[in-house]
Amino acid sequence: MNESIQKIKEAIIEGHHREIESLVREICKTGISPDTVIQEGLIAAMDTVGQRFSAGEIFVPEMLVSALTMKLGLNIVKPFMTGEAGAPKGAVLMGTVKGDLHDIGKNIVIMMLEGAGFRVIDLGVDIDVEKVVEKVAEIRPQVLGLSALLTTTMPEMKRVIEELRARGLRDRVKIMVGGAPVDAAFAEKIGADGYGKDAVQAVALSRSFVGL
Amino acid sequence: MKATPYNLFMSALYGGRKGIRPPAGNPTSIACVELMKACGVFFPEAHLNARAMADLALAGHELVGFDTVMPEYSVHQESAALGCEMDWGNETRMPDAKTAPHADFSDVIVPENILEKPSFRVVLDALSMLRREVGGQAAIIGKVMGPWTLSYHMAGTQNFLLQLGLGEKDKINRMLRQLMPVSIAFANAQFRAGADAVVLADHATGNLVGPYHYRDYLLPIHQEITARVGGPMILHICGNCLDRLEFFAESGVDAYHFEWQVDAKAAVEKIGKRISLIGNVNNAKTLYQGTPEDVYRQARYAIEAGVDIIGPECAVPLMTPLANLRAIPTAVREGY
Numbered sequence: 001m002n003e004s005i006q007k008i009k010e011a012i013i014e015g016h017h018r019e020i021e022s023l024v025r026e027i028c029k030t031g032i033s034p035d036t037v038i039q040e041g042l043i044a045a046m047d048t049v050g051q052r053f054s055a056g057e058i059f060v061p062e063m064l065v066s067a068l069t070m071k072l073g074l075n076i077v078k079p080f081m082t083g084e085a086g087a088p089k090g091a092v093l094m095g096t097v098k099g100d101l102h103d104i105g106k107n108i109v110i111m112m113l114e115g116a117g118f119r120v121i122d123l124g125v126d127i128d129v130e131k132v133v134e135k136v137a138e139i140r141p142q143v144l145g146l147s148a149l150l151t152t153t154m155p156e157m158k159r160v161i162e163e164l165r166a167r168g169l170r171d172r173v174k175i176m177v178g179g180a181p182v183d184a185a186f187a188e189k190i191g192a193d194g195y196g197k198d199a200v201q202a203v204a205l206s207r208s209f210v211g212l
Numbered sequence: 213m214k215a216t217p218y219n220l221f222m223s224a225l226y227g228g229r230k231g232i233r234p235p236a237g238n239p240t241s242i243a244c245v246e247l248m249k250a251c252g253v254f255f256p257e258a259h260l261n262a263r264a265m266a267d268l269a270l271a272g273h274e275l276v277g278f279d280t281v282m283p284e285y286s287v288h289q290e291s292a293a294l295g296c297e298m299d300w301g302n303e304t305r306m307p308d309a310k311t312a313p314h315a316d317f318s319d320v321i322v323p324e325n326i327l328e329k330p331s332f333r334v335v336l337d338a339l340s341m342l343r344r345e346v347g348g349q350a351a352i353i354g355k356v357m358g359p360w361t362l363s364y365h366m367a368g369t370q371n372f373l374l375q376l377g378l379g380e381k382d383k384i385n386r387m388l389r390q391l392m393p394v395s396i397a398f399a400n401a402q403f404r405a406g407a408d409a410v411v412l413a414d415h416a417t418g419n420l421v422g423p424y425h426y427r428d429y430l431l432p433i434h435q436e437i438t439a440r441v442g443g444p445m446i447l448h449i450c451g452n453c454l455d456r457l458e459f460f461a462e463s464g465v466d467a468y469h470f471e472w473q474v475d476a477k478a479a480v481e482k483i484g485k486r487i488s489l490i491g492n493v494n495n496a497k498t499l500y501q502g503t504p505e506d507v508y509r510q511a512r513y514a515i516e517a518g519v520d521i522i523g524p525e526c527a528v529p530l531m532t533p534l535a536n537l538r539a540i541p542t543a544v545r546e547g548y
Contacts, residue, residue: 015377056455059422061377064370101308104370104420151496151529152304181496 002032005041008073012045013052015065017072024076034080038117042070042077046115050200060104063199067111074114088119090210091141093173095123095132097156102149105179105199109145112199113206118143129159136169143206145196148179157182158190165191174209178202217279218408221351224520225409225444225467227488233547234515234522235279236540239353239411239446239469239490241527242272243285245303246534250275255530256300259286259307260330262337269342273350276534277541278523281346282353283338285527287413290357290394291365293329294320304530312368317375317383320366320390327401335398336405343406351409353446354402358414358437359391360430366391376425384429392433396440403443411446412437412465418451418473426456431463438464446490450526454478461486471525472498472510476517488520493540500529504539511543 004027011020027037049066052058092113096106103125110120121139123131136144146157157177164170170191177187178196187195193209196202213219213229220235222228248254251271257264269283286307292298296309314320326332335354342352357365363372366387375383399410412434416426438445444466452473453460460468461483468487470479472494479489493499493510511522522544528537 017378056419059425060420061373061422061425063377064374065377068374099305104373107370150306151500152306152531154496181500183497 002027002036002040004030004032005037008037008041009045009048012042012066012069012073013048015062015069017065017069020069020073021076024073028077028080034077037077038074038081042073043116046070046112047200050112050198050203054198054200060108063108064111067108067115070115071111089117089212090143090206091119091121091139092143092145092206093121093123093132093135093139093141094145094147095127096125096147096149097153097160098126098128099156100148100150100153101125102147102179105149106145106147109147109178109196109199109202112203113145116203116207118206129156129163132160133163133167133169136164136173137167141173142210144173144175145202145206146175146177146192148177148182151181154179154181154186157192161191174205176202176205176209216348217273217350218348221279221521222408225351225446225488227520230548234520234544235351236277236523236544237280237351237353237490237521238272238278238282238523239280239355239448240413240524241282241285242276242278242524242537243268244528244530244532244534244537246532247271247276247537248303250534254303255285255305256302256307259300260334262334262341265334265338266341266345269338270346273346276537277545278350280351280353280523281342282355282411283342284335284355287357287361288365289331289335290362290398292331293323293326294362294366294394296365306527306530309365312366312371314366314387315368315371317367317380317387320387322390322394326394327397332398332401336401339402339405339407347406352407353409353411354399354405354407355411355413356395356398356402358395358412358430359388359433360414360416362391362394363387364415373421376421376429388429388433392437396437399437399441399443399445403441407443409444409446409466410441411448411469413448416449416456418449418453418455418471420451423456423459427459431459434463434465448526454482457482467520469523469525476514476519480518484518484520489518490521490523491519492525493523495525495528495532499524499532499536502536504535504542507536507539508543511540512546515543515548
């Protein structure tokens with residue numbers, strides 16, 4: 001691997017947010033394709049970060065800093081992107097369900113998805129079923145991600161799926177669910193397409209949903 | 213030792229003589245909608261009115277069969293007094309702070325009269341009522357948030373964790389140190405008001421932050437809190453904390469209240485000889501979605517593993533069926 005790409009990767013993994021912009025700026029001047037920088041630098045780095053998180057080697061604070069570092073790098077490389085190289089992998093609509101104000105898990109999934117090249121639309125927290133359905137109809141995302149931290153708000157996920165079905169939109173979007181009280185059995189029970197134990201799995205699911 | 217709820221709980225809290233059965237205890241809330249209906253007291257009144265708060269706590273002892281009464285159902289009594297704008301919720305929704313007044317990590321000035329703030333006063337008054345009504349009969353548990361949890365409320369959780377990740381040690385330590393006196397003052401006031409033990413809830417949660425964060429930032433603070441608080445303290449930290457149990461045992465608390473994610477046998481093996489253990493019936497799958505038999509089995513597993521006091525792992529979901537909650541006292545009444 002190109003030595004400069006390797007440095008970018010390391011900067012993201014280690015959360016060296018002060019160095020990343022100059023590193024990316026330098027490599028973009030060399031004529032290397034922005035897509036290579038993104039794929040082999042930024043996305044590869046966030047994959048490693050996700051794996052280290054899943055393995056319990058790092059925790060949310062380190063992950064937040066890596067995500068911030070990745071975003072700073074992405075902002076530098078973006079203006080160099082043209083045509084296909086800059087096209088997102090797909091659109092993911094994300095939100096925390098009605099009655100639930102927790103957003104860190106959702107935000108980490110969003111950061112990882114953006115790091116993996118997806119266009120993410122964040123609906124925020126405490127989202128009405130109607131708003132989710134309206135946005136699915138309007139944006140037509142490939143993937144809808146629903147998050148809940150509270151056992152009391154888990155049933156809202158089912159309500160979203162039922163409402164999408166009632167409006168004839170269910171088959172137009174893949175649905176993944178996640179959050180502390182949620183598991184694969186619950187996801188299956190409510191008719192979701194998948195359950196992400198953590199942000200890494202959410203990215204893997206999204207990739208599989210869009211055929212990557 | 214007489215096998216009264218109070219005696220059984222206090223003896224188990226100190227790792228003392230075993231009575232005829234283990235106690236059922238709830239360091240965190242067991243208030244659920246069915247319990248509210250059964251005693252005629254509902255949220256949000258039970259957060260705001262001392263009589264309602266005490267009555268709902270009594271219902272856990274008198275109607276469900278727990279050996280404890282614990283009258284604090286939210287994690288926001290302190291943050292309300294420290295200036296967060298509050299949404300006190302309703303019977304199916306827990307309270308939440310709507311603002312984080314120190315997102316810029318500006319100095320937190322603790323009001324001199326903080327013990328007289330309504331959200332503090334209500335807890336202290338409820339504890340005093342409980343002392344008068346069931347003192348010496350049921351164990352009365354108070355609860356304070358530790359400075360880590362309070363920092364989430366003051367700065368915003370994600371913001372606080374980001375600064376932690378960025379290595380802003382001075383910022384983090386300053387905020388923790390500014391908030392520590394709140395936990396100490398509230399805990400001591402709760403003992404004076406009538407609490408037999410006070411929970412120190414401080415969410416350096418497993419999976420969220422690492423054991424090294426707890427060791428480097430919070431352990432010295434917890435040691436100082438426990439040294440400066442008069443009575444026994446119960447540490448409550450959520451998540452899978454198997455990787456930091458030894459640090460908890462060094463914090464000076466008398467017991468650790470833990471989640472099902474930590475296997476009861478593993479917890480007992482690691483620190484069971486050093487501090488008491490309380491828990492760890494699963495909330496989401498067992499108490500909320502399971503059957504009384506599922507709850508009973510988990511409670512018996514914890515008893516057989518050597519957990520000292522049996523209870524839910526954390527504040528129970530508000531839609532928890534009362535029959536499931538009752539399965540915990542049922543399991544402990546079968547003895548060891």
